[in-house]
Amino acid sequence: MQAMEPEQKKSVMVSADVHRRIVALRKGDQTYGDVVAASIRVLEEREEISSLPCVDDFSEEEIDQMFREAQEHPEEFCTLEEFMKKQEEIRRKK
Known part of the structure; x- marks a missing residue:
């Protein structure tokens, strides 16, 4: 060698x-x-x-738009806690 x-x-x-x-x-x-x-x-x-995605990747207008959509249609969105639980379940399944 x-x-x-x-x-x-x-x-x-x-x-x-x-x-x-x-x-x-x-x-x-x-x-x-x-x-x-x-x-x-x-x-x-x-x-x-x-x-x-990171919050820094979005402009203020995009964040405001997402916030408005979440208020108008809350059934389509989840909280951070719910999202984290879903991600943990996905990781466990792998």
Whole structure:
């Protein structure tokens, strides 16, 4: 095996959970598949979160319009608490 030059090495950010799994892999406590599965799960969660719109993405007019629509048709909208519960149920099913 050939040693890599320092400029060829690349660093990658991983979550604390994935880091623990990598350490466990080195110790022989887990398999490579366990580490890969954890990495994929973290990436999927990040994609899920990044797809949710942020309030900063909306203009004042758009926020006012959404607020008016929610008042006119409350049955079509839910509270933040209800939304969070639904998201948690979806995550549990996966």
